[in-house]
Amino acid sequence: MNAAPNTPAAALSRRTPRRRLSAFLHRHAGVRLSLLLSAPMLWLGIAYLGALAALFAAALWRADTFTGDLIREVTWANFQDLFTTEVYRTIALRSVGVAVAVTLIDLVIAFPMAFAMAKLASPRAQRWLVIAVLTPLWASYLVKAYAWRVMLSSEGVLGWGYGLTATIITLSYLWLPYMILPIYAGLERLPNSLLEAAGDLGARGWRTFRTVVWPLAFPAVVAGSIFTFSLSLGDYIAVKIVGGRSQLIGNVVYDNIGAANNLPFAAAVATVPVVIMLVYLAAVRRTGALENL
Amino acid sequence: MRSAPRLAAVLSTVSALALALAACGSDAGSGPSGAAPAPGQSGFTPPELEALKSLGASEGQVNIVHWAGYAEDGSNDPKVDWVTPFEKASGCQVNSKLAGTSDEMVNLMRTGEYDAVSASGDASLRLIAGGTVAPVNTSLIPNYADVFEGLKNKPWNSVNGVSYGVPHGRGANLLMWRTDVVKPAPDSWSVVFDAASPYKGKITAYDSPIYIADAAVYLMATKPELGIKNPYALDDTQFQAAVDLLKQQRQLVGEYWSDYTKEVQAFKSGDSVAGTTWQVIANVAKGDGATVEVTLPKEGSTGWSDTWMVAAKAKNPNCAYKWLDWIISPKANAQVAEYFGEAPSNAKSCELTADPKHCDTFHATDEDYFSKVWYWTTPIAQCLDGRTDVTCKDYAEWTRAWTEIKG
Structure with a gap:
């Protein structure tokens, strides 16, 4: 050199x-x-x-019922069982119900919070608020779920007991940051001048929200809802910890792999949330929200 | 995000396709997946695998899958430790993996990452038939000579006279209750099955399809007209009766458990006040200050007779054999039997237990007592009680029913 x-x-x-x-x-x-x-x-x-x-x-395969070995022959039997047995329909609907409830609860809590963060707080406070929203994500999922188990237990601070309601509360808590952050990002891009213009033209709070804020923030809301909806739909741990005797679609998948050693049937069950998510995304696409993300 | 519409279009096409396929599936199927003949307990031929011929140098570690309380290293209770002395004596470090159910054990062993497993009867034959575990050369395990003859070469630990493991110990699933809430002290499973149980919403049950057998044991005593001879051999009517009983029990259940820490916590907080358990869980709960007591109800119970087995593809076979020899050695076997609350498998252990009456309490030599305990066994289509005129429900159907019971 x-x-x-x-x-x-x-x-x-x-x-x-x-x-x-x-x-x-x-x-x-x-x-x-x-x-x-x-x-x-x-x-x-x-x-x-x-x-x-x-x-x-x-x-499309099946498993040997005794050893759990895969038998690679194409059969529709798994899907037939899935669609003809009533309990799977009940569980699928319950899971969707939980996912919808969690999404709505998170939306109701997250929107005002994100609005306050984006429009009312000072820039310095904004930074701290973002950190505060993110902090729970630093703690382990299990720690948070078990914390709720202790709080909800009959001797706990809340003492409401376990069950589906407990699951919805816990999941709403767990996924809240995933709703706040997209909405906050969406509202931050919303120019203040639009709000002022609405005010100048005589619109009150509700009308401004309905005609200006909501339509412009909608794609962000959709983004957040995709997070909360899909995360809730796939969850099986929170419901095991605080769900009492209830089970969701994730538990059926888990039980079929973890207990029954029936991978093919678990795979068949697992296609259900995939299909539900695809339908959801297709519906979202029709609203045009995906183009504006 | 200009590509979003395109991606979404692709996604919706896929979803439409999936829906169409799924729609086909609902009417195009030809029969239930369980239609293939299940290999029978006597009928199956295990894959040909060789047992270890001789012991070599220790590999320095061993990976084991085990039930809670089977591999205590002093971290739960400093006084309860038989893993550390083993590590010192053998030079094999023990990497232990806890499993909550037999199904979990089978799955963990199938990953090929583990060398040895404490399999119950509802896992051992599945492991043998699947070629996951190899025969065990008992002549390489000196302590095997002291194991009770009544536990050697049983249908759940050997096939055609070939031994697939060493017996660990046996015991019964027990009824646990909170002494301050459940009064008088129960002596029957009716407290967890009876629709009129005063402890509605505070009952707990084991979260595994094998729990259906517990309902069958209860029905054996309460509904003799069903003619159940073996709780793991249930024909259509008997199975339906057990499932109905469990569906009725579901109204009473607060939560199902398979993770033992969850049950300990639920009993401590009072969210559960009665339900099925293992002695070791009761010990831990008592240690945590919960006011609980256990009993073997008058109807009898399900139970286990566990076998330590060695993986066919064990990476540390020498350490695995050393562990097998250690866990059935008189001292370690006495410790584990006493801690878990079960009968030891080594006859010499009875003199070494801290409680001199331990072997009597747990009926270590009482074959008559154990004839009333129904060891966990994998249900198969061929009825285990010897009936040939009916088909019994196999484990796949038990699993499906369990999902239905939980609703």
């Missing part, structure tokens, strides 16, 4: 393989783009969509 005159000009004029490669990439934009995107696309294609496909394929 020290002997050769290694000036920048000399390096530039040299046709090293590396430079040839970068020249090639410069001329061929398509190759450049595909190389750049190949890693994320591989992730999306193999790790994510591939896993979903594997899930669906596994749902």
Whole structure:
């Protein structure tokens, strides 16, 4: 290194393989783009969509009832059981009910909080409030769920006992930050001048909210609801800890893998929340909220 | 996010496709998944696997799957420790993994990450049939000679005379209650099954399909007309009766448990006041200050006879064999039997228990007593009680029913 005159000009004029490669990439934009995107696309294609496909394929197999070994023959029996047995319908509807309730509760709590954070608090207070909202996320999920178990137990501070209501309360608490943050981000982008203009034109609080704030914040609300809805739909631990004797769709999946050793049926059950989420996303798309995210 | 509409379009196409496929599924199926003949207890041929021929150098560690209270290293109670002396004596560090149900054990063993397991009868045969565990060369385990003859070469720990493990100990599932709430002291499972139980909403039950057998044991005593001979061999009518009883019990249940810390906490706080348990849970609950007591109800009970088995693909087979020898050694077996509250498997352990009457209390040598305890066994289509004119419900159907019972 020290002997050769290694000036920048000399390096530039040299046709090293590396430079040839970068020249090639410069001329061929398509190759450049595909190389750049190949890693994320591989992730999306193999790790994510591939896993979903594997899930669906596994749902078409069956398991030996004694040893739990997979028998790789295509059968619709799992889906037939899933659709003809009433208990699975009940559990699916209950799970959707819990997810909707959690989403609505979180929305009702999060919206005013996010509004206050974005529009009423000083910039300094805003930072602290964001930190305060994020703090619960630093603690372990289990610690928080068990904390609620202790609070809800008959000798606890609240003493309301366990059950579906307890599950909804716990999940609402757990997922609240996921609702506040998107709404806060959405409302922060809302120019104050629009609120003032609404006021100047004679709109009171409710009318301003209905015609200005809500339509502009709606995509953010939808983003938050996707988080709370999907997280609640997939949860099975909180309900095990505070749910008393109730079970949700995640528990059926867990029991079929953890207890029955029936992976194919668990996969069949697991497609239910996937389908529910796809329907939800399709419905959201119709409202146009996804375009404005 | 300009790509969002496109992505969403793809997603909705996929969802439509999934819905269409699912719709096909509801009428295109040909029969229930359990239609294949299940291998019978006597009927199955285990995969050919070789037992270890001789012991080699210790690998320095062993990974075990076990029931709560089977591998105490002093972290729960400094006085209760048989893992540390083993580690010192053998040079094998014990990495222990707790399992709450037999099903969990089977699944953990199937991952291939563990060397040994304390399998109950409802797991052992599944592990053998699936080729997850290998035969055990008992001549490499000196303490095996002192194990009660009544526990050797039983249908749940051997196949065709080939031993697949060493007996750990046995006992019965018990009824636990809060002495300050449940009065008078119960002597029958009716306190957890009777629709008129005064403790509605404070009953707890074991969260596993195998609990259906507990209902069957109760029905054996209360409804003899059903003709149940073995709680793991239930035909359609008998099974339906057990399921109905459990559905009725569900109205009384506050919560189901499989994680033992959850049950301890529920009894401590009073959210549960009566329900099925293991002696070790009662010990821990008492240690935590809960006012609980246990009994073996007059109807009899389900129970377990556990076997330490070695994984077919064990990475640390030498340490696994050393652990097997250690856990059935007179001293360690006495400690674990006393802590868990079960009968030891080693005949010499009876002289080494802290409570000299332990072996009498837990009927270690009383085969007559254990004839009333129904060891956990995997239910299969071929009736275990010997009936050939009916088909019994297999474990897949038990599992499905359990989901239905919980609703």
